[in-house]
Amino acid sequence: MTDVVDTGTALGRPIKRKEDARLLHGQTNWTDNIQLPGTVHMAILRSPFAHAKITHLDVSGALAMPNVVAAFGAAELGDLNSSVPCVWPVTDDMVAPDFPALAKDTVHHVGDCVAVVLATDAVSAVDALEAMSVDYEPLQAVVNMESAISPGSTLVHEDKGTNTCYVYNLGGGYDEKVKEADVVVKRRFINQRLIPAFMEPRSVVAAPMGMSDEITMWTSTQIPHILRLLIALVTGIPENNLRVIAPDVGGGFGGKLQIYREEILVAQLARKLGRPVKWTETRSEDMVATHHGRDQIQDIEIAAKSDGTLVGLKVDLKANMGAYLQIITPGVPLLGMFMYPGIYKMDAYDFQCTGVFTNTTPTDAYRGAGRPESTYAIERIMDELAAELGMEPMELRRKNWIKHEEFPYTTIAGLTYDTGNYELATARALELFDYEGLRTEQKSRRDSGDRVQLGIGISTFTEMCGLAPSRTLGALKYVAGGWEHCTVRVLPTGKVEVITGTSPHGQGHETAWSQIASSILGIPVEDIEVVHSDTGRAPYGMDTYGSRSLAVGGQAIKAASERLVDKARVIAAHQLECSPEDLDYVNGVFQVKGDPEKAQPLGAVAFEAFTAHNLPDGVEPTLSAEATIDPQDFSYPHGTHLAAMEVDTETGKVTLRKYVCVDDVGVQVNPMIVEGQVHGGVAQGIAQALYEGASYDEDGQPQNANLSTYLIPSAPDLPSFITDTTCTPSTTNPLGTKGVGEAGAIASTPAIMNGIVDAIRHLGVNDVLMPATPMTVWKTIQAAKGGK
Amino acid sequence: MIPVAFDYKKASSVQDALAALAAGGEDAKLMGGGQSLLPVLRLRLNAPSVVVDCSSIPEIKGIKDEGGKIVIGAGTTHHAVMNDPAVKSSLKVLADATASVADPQIRHRGTLGGALAHSDPRADQPPVALALDAEFTIAGATGQRTVAAADFFQGPFETAVGPDEILVSVAFPKLDGWGGHYEKFNRAAQAWSIVGVAATVRMEGGKIAEARIGLTNVGGTPHRASAVEQALVGASSIAEIEAASMHASDGLSPFADEDADVEYRLHLARVLTARSVAKAAGIS
Amino acid sequence: MQHIKVTVDGTTYHKEVEPRTLLVHFLREDLGRVGTVVGCDTSNCGACTVLVDAVSVKSCSMLAVQADGSEITTIQGVSDGNDWHPVQSAFKECHGLQCGYCTPGMVMSSIDLLNENPNPTEAEIREGLEGNLCRCTGYHNIVKSVQRAAELMEGAKS
Structure with a gap:
């Protein structure tokens, strides 16, 4: 016995958080709280058009307004108008349009930055925006992905000659293998566009301070280190003269995994003006200028033997890039690419993804980044396959999932899952859920033709973590x-x-x-x-x-x-x-x-x-x-999530009655924090299923550009959750941990949607679009009835 | 965001407010609790020259039980209305609808009169005022006048209150012994009603003797479902209530939006009317 | 500019404000009371909730001039220095916060809720917090925190 360390004092205990004292007493250091002497405040003139030529821009009117220090359009900014970088060129021939911080002659989405004004107070800066003179010549907007890639479409970026960003392929052999299948099920799923909507709006302060030539930048970001490097690269500020601080940051969910044009502008202008520059977004700006998430059309095909044994899977994805590529925009769908097979064994997998430009806010990482989309598709289609085969959906999963004694297991997508025990997590979840009892109630409601039908949604998911x-x-x-x-x-x-x-x-x-x-x-x-x-x-x-x-x-x-x-x-x-x-x-x-x-x-x-x-x-x-x-491999948390969904067939209103999840995130350092992460993730996934969706009209005008139209659930919209965990330690890291930040958001969306479809499948329904609003559900039921 | 600059006048009396409105000209704006106005100003969708703040006028605040009716000052907050014992016992449907307005913070500031005079087609209290035949007292330069609810709501965000007038109070006939219910149907707790139905009924011997029904968000103004009211007389079962409620969509020409197209709105009007009446009548 | 006198967290201020100044901006920028935060511009998120004359108000939906003569309590005034209000204690104990940005508003709304209804049901807590958005917790532990706070406050009385 050499080292006797009482690890029980700390590891694995639900210790109360150190962070909470300052957060609960209002002593937090949010970026917007920082007010340095001599600060000038930046306000941004944004495009009201999705696609337009800027035919005239004169910022001089702003300069005549009270307290205004400077104003810039792209012309005035000149060489300081750096471009926003993309660090993930997924193919050699990927099309990457220029993304200048201030639009040069054409705006490409509503919210694109056109000009900035700087004043000694924020109110004066906003007032001065109205004194700028700008004329646009509206161009046709491209909003729909399928129209965008059809021949003759208007181009988002005329100079690029195409709206296709890239085409990426993985796998092969499905078309041959499918000949051995007895059943093939095809579906088109729509993973709608979401907005991260972290609670703290973005805010940036940059100031020449500290040692000579040093610029210090406080910003509400998830990635101060990466940001420092990228700001240095695109602005020319020597990296050793740049210090980036992310003080208290109020949520991110991927939305602050970014180098934003506003961060570039604030850094450049602080250097140019030699004084602190500050910008804090309004929520309305956030909704059009912070990157969005998801927005994929998923054509998926699954092939199986008549006994339910999976043969293969084919995925044809269209992924909306938006108007520009941001830090990892093109890579997000590829993070999902490896996860379409989920926890299942099969012999063939073909994947293709087409990245598409449209005149919309750029997309990028949002909680789960690619993996919620793939998990949604595989878990939804497993239910569809079960229905086609007349099998119990959990039974179909059980038949095809990797058994605990088969780990480590290399999937058809080429990943090696180190550990897991799907049987154990599922058994615990079924017990907590009263699965059999709810199936009995479901049958009796169906038999009696109850106005309110009950459905059970299953999601047996895994994800790859630990990037x-x-x-x-x-x-x-x-x-x-x-x-x-x-x-x-x-x-x-x-x-x-x-x-x-x-x-x-x-x-x-x-x-x-x-x-x-x-x-x-x-x-x-x-x-x-x-x-x-x-x-x-x-x-x-x-x-x-x-x-x-x-x-x-x-x-x-x-x-x-x-x-x-x-x-x-x-x-x-x-x-x-x-x-x-x-x-x-x-x-x-x-x-x-x-x-x-x-x-x-x-x-x-x-x-x-x-x-x-x-x-x-x-x-x-x-x-x-x-x-x-450097990690030796990814880690693979998994879990079984079950949702009991009530559907009022008369109004289409859906109610989540009970939610059970049993997650295996490996060894837990602090179970209280783990549980909190699961709650929040589950809520965000439920929000995708039931409440949230960012859409555009045909002119590219956003329809959900503030929090009164983009509906984030509040407390009465959600139930309390029943959570538990199992533990198969990861073998890819010495702590045996796996990761939990995204698990809930990845797992819950398909559980909810499977539950809704299960509730009304007997009425002829086999899919419901997200978000499952009352009208959407009611219309789906009406259409199914009409189709009979 | 920050509103465009405006002048501010805190009115201390109705006369004071009227004078400020007159002095302010056509770009003057009355503010009740400000819970609808301030977000509009923040988004710079409106830029008044002067905001006349009515939130501190004592004479338009408070709830009076005047025997046959309850008179509610226009400046009375939602919070006060929904918690008032007389309102809860004699105007249950108003208490219910008011409790469904927005959230606690907004109900602390927002006022009944402000909401009625704002006349948002999605609002929850206008259909109650309409169904209950409320009477609106409006003050202007030449004195006060009263307007029936049927004449008060004139269009989306448009009422009988003139640009140089102010809503003083709203009188609701007491409905002691009537059952009431407000059926709010929305997408999420924070969302506006897709359709809302205010129902209040008087029962006699297990049958509906009288009913008053108002719907919100099925047109530019709240809708009185008179045909349903007539058809309900004598109803004593769910089936009869549902049959009568089929008339809820009579004469409606609602608009379409992200939450509901015309067909779905008409459907909801019928279904939710039946549900609201059944709950008001205590029939299940 | 108009002259106002307000008491915020026990200190009385005499200030000149533009009529269009929102109460939350007055608190943050004129008084430096930055514990109260702004999360939206449509009165949905409730992050800016404070108590004005002892009832909860969204300070983004009230003008500073309207607060003339009022007594305001913010998250920075609910407990002194290192003390903890029972609602603050309960939020820590029940992990009712993650990023903490909605927290000032959640705590103020919870205090108001418990003032009006000292022993709320889960449904009443959820309804009572309808005007406050949280993106991190899924509300599960916020509800537990308010339940726990109710117990702590009840215990303090007896």
Whole structure:
């Protein structure tokens, strides 16, 4: 027994969050709270047209308005009008239109930036916008993806000669294999456009401050490290003169995984004007200028034997890029590409994706990014196949899923799932749900012709998390790695700094990362400070998205903490005049084996390392250690989600009566935080199924451009959830963790929609469009009745 | 966003408000609780020259039980209306409809008179006022006049209140012993009614003796379902209520929007009328 | 500009404001009370909720001039310094917040809800928080937090 560490003090406990004190007392540091002396406020003139030529722009009127310092159109901005970058050219021949921060002569979507004005207060800046003179010549807008790629379509970008961004293929062999099938089911699913609608609107402040030539930029982002690099690359601000800080960030859900044109403009103008520049979006701006998510047409075909054994799957995807490519716009559908086969075994899989430009707000990552779409398609079509075969939908899944003894299992899409136990999670979910009881009630409601019909929705999902092995990302042409960094420092006072490259915005990293470090260092959670989201204090990192922070970042914390103990052990042994092997490390104290009175706590070791008066030869002063970890593979959380859906067949109104989910996210660091992540994810997935959808009219005018028309569910719209977990530790990282940020959002949408279809399938319904509004459901029932 | 600049006048009396309106000219805007107006101003969809704030006029606040009727000052908040004992006992349908308006914060500021005078075609209280034959007292330069509910609602966002007038109070005949229900049908808790039905009925010997029905969001103004009211007399079963409610769509020409096309709205009018009446009558 | 006198979290301020200044902007920009935040421009999200003369109000839907003579309590005034109001304690205990942006409004609405109904059912809590949007929690733990706060406040009384 060498290292006895009471990990029970921290790891796996539902410790209350450190973050909460400041958040609950209004002592939070949101970017919009930052008010530096001499700040000028930026306001943006945005295009009211989806597609138009700017025939005239004169910003001089704004300059005559009170308190205005400067105003710029593309012409005035000149070389400072940097373009927004895309870091994921998915194919060699991908079409990438120029995306200047201020539109040069043509606007391509409602909300496109045309000009900016800067004034000494925000009100004056907004007032001055109205003094600008601008004329547009409206052009025909391209909104519908299928029209966009049909011959002769108006072009979103005339100079590119096409509205097709790329065509990507994977797999092959389905057409041959399908000959062995007895049953083929085809469906077209529509994964509608969603808006992230994080609660904190975006905000950016950039200021020349700190050391000479340094620009400090505070921004409401998920990715301060990536942003620093990209801002440096596109603006020419030397990277070593740029410090990016993401202070408290109010949600992201992928929507703040971005380098936005407004961030580029604020950085450039702070440099040009030599004073702090600030911009905070209104919610109405957010709804048209923050990237959107989803928006795919999914043509999917599944083939099976008559006993239900799957033969193959074919997916033809059209993915709406919007008007421009942002940071990973083209790659989002490809993150889903690997997950269409889900948890099922099959012999063939063909995938094709066509990326399409339209005159709409650009799309990009939104909670799950590609995987909710693929999970929706496979889980929906499994229900359709079950109906076609006359099989119980859970039975069909059970017949085809990877059995727990078959892990690790390489899927037809080429991924190797390390661990999982679908049987266990499903059994627990069925028990919590009273599956049999609800099936009985469903039958009796059907038999009696009840006005309110009951349906059971199933989703047995998996996802790939922990983005990602750098080599894999490279093979996919993503221009960055997937590693994560941590430095652990014990300060001379014994306090610990865990410096992480992850960048939380609600996930509770300050608490959970302290728990990981505490479990190894034996130092109380309260004495550990997690330093993050500031490229000045935490210089290395790949930030927070794709459920990667724990699965990748957690490994780095563990490795750095262990290395620190190793170094401290050498110093302690020198102080205690024994060999390092003769020391036990118990709850933060080195003790000589067999003589626990002879001991030195970690803090004392740190002080020795600081004074350096008596260090062993060859040991450098200061007590810190670092680790940069590239994950060996993805992790694969999974779970079984069940929804009991009531459908009022007379009005089409749908009610979620009961929701049960059992998730396997591997080892949990803080089960309270895990459960919270599941709740929020499930709610967002339900919102896609029932409430949310961003649409455009044929002129490209957004129909849901504020929160009174884009309906986010509020508390009365949702029930309490019944949640539980199972645990098969991941083998791709030493903590055994998998990731949980996106799980709920990926799983719940198909569970809800399968439940709705199941409730009214006997009326002749085999699909319902999302969001399943009362009218949509009622019309679907009417059409099915009419079709009989 | 930030509203366009305007002048502000806090009125201390009805006379004060009328004078400010007259002085402000055609771009002057009355504000009750401001819960509809301020979002409009923030989005810069409207730019008044002067906002005349009526939220602090004592004489238009409060609820008076005047024997046969309950008189509610136009400046009385939704929160006060829905919690008033007299309203709850004698005008249950008004209390129910008011409790369904927006959310607690908005009901603390928003006023009954403001909502009725704003006359949003989707609003929940106008059909109640119409069904209950409320009487509106309107003040102008030449004194006060009263207008029947049937004449008050003139179009979307258009009422009998003239640009130089102010709504003072609304009198509702008491319906002691009547059953009432407001059936709100919306997509999500924060959404407007797709269709809403205010129903109030007087029962005699297990049968409906009298009924009053008002619908919202089935046209530019609230709709009084007179044909249903007549057909309901004598009804004592769900089937009879449903049959009578088929008339709820008589004479309607609703608009189509994202939530409902014409066919679906007409369907909802019928179905929800039956449900609202059944609940008001206590028949299931 | 108009002169107003308001008491915010115990401090009385005399200020000149433009009539169009929304109460929330007055609190944040004129007084530096940045605990109260702005989340939308259509009065939907409720993040800006404060108590005006002891009842909950969306401070984005009220003009600063209308607050003349009022007493306002924000999230920064519900407890002193390092103290915790029972609603704040309950939100921490029940993990009723994640990113925390809706939290000031949620806490203020919850305080108002419990003032009016000290022992609400789950349905009453959900209805009572209808005017506050949260994007992180799915409301599950917010509901639990309010239930827990009701217990704490009941316990404090006896």
